[in-house]
């Protein structure tokens with residue numbers, strides 16, 4: 001297999017396609033979760049990214065925050081160097097999709113979760129909703145997977161017909177076998193219905209690839225611009241230097 005290398009705006013070096021060694025514990029720089037599948041990384045820097053996280057776009061229009069686009073930040077923008085995810089309510093210290101104006105922050109993995117999913121113990125497709133399904137926001141309700149209480153401000157997967165709800169994490173870890181291909185088919189169907197609207201949010205690979213390509217091109221352009229600037233500075237330096245001494249001499 002030919003080694004595939006990629007670039008990411010958050011790291012200066014080329015990232016190589018790598019395979020985790022057996023028993024090796026590697027965490028993703030972007031989402032802080034362990035990596036068990038082939039990934040891209042920079043060994044000298046101990047920098048590793050899930051391929052999914054690597055493909056996350058630089059900017060995202062997310063239906064949970066329709067007023068502003070979210071920007072991907074490699075480090076939290078707060079003095080505490082951490083953020084609280086508006087989707088799952090837990091802290092993050094790594095990459096985030098953020099709206100600085102509203103102090104709205106999402107884990108990369110929460111921002112990229114599918115809009116619909118299936119869980120093992122429920123026959124219907126669950127829809128992602130961005131807060132309590134009940135009108136009365138003081139209603140306390142529990143996750144139908146783990147029985148733990150749910151924060152009325154946090155996101156959940158929900159089936160309205162059955163009033164069945166699950167934490168994002170509970171739904172993800174109880175995914176039905178074949179969940180992926182089925183939910184992807186469902187998502188594609190939905191995409192057609194929506195005429196491709198809010199396609200940026202869907203974890204569609206094409207979009208991610210496009211964004212990646214854009215990011216790579218941007219980086220390359222920046223590098224070229226930087227090089228040109230250095231060259232220009234060099235030339236200017238020579239020129240200023242010599243003319244200065246020359247002038248000095250003539251005085």
Ligand SMILES: [Zn+2]
Nearest residue numbers: 028031050053
């Ligand atoms: Zn990751």
Ligand SMILES: [Zn+2]
Nearest residue numbers: 013042045047
């Ligand atoms: Zn590096």
Ligand SMILES: [Zn+2]
Nearest residue numbers: 085088107110
């Ligand atoms: Zn989160």
Ligand SMILES: [Zn+2]
Nearest residue numbers: 068099101102
């Ligand atoms: Zn905002």
Ligand SMILES: [Zn+2]
Nearest residue numbers: 143146167170
């Ligand atoms: Zn739960």
Ligand SMILES: [Zn+2]
Nearest residue numbers: 124159161162
């Ligand atoms: Zn149901």
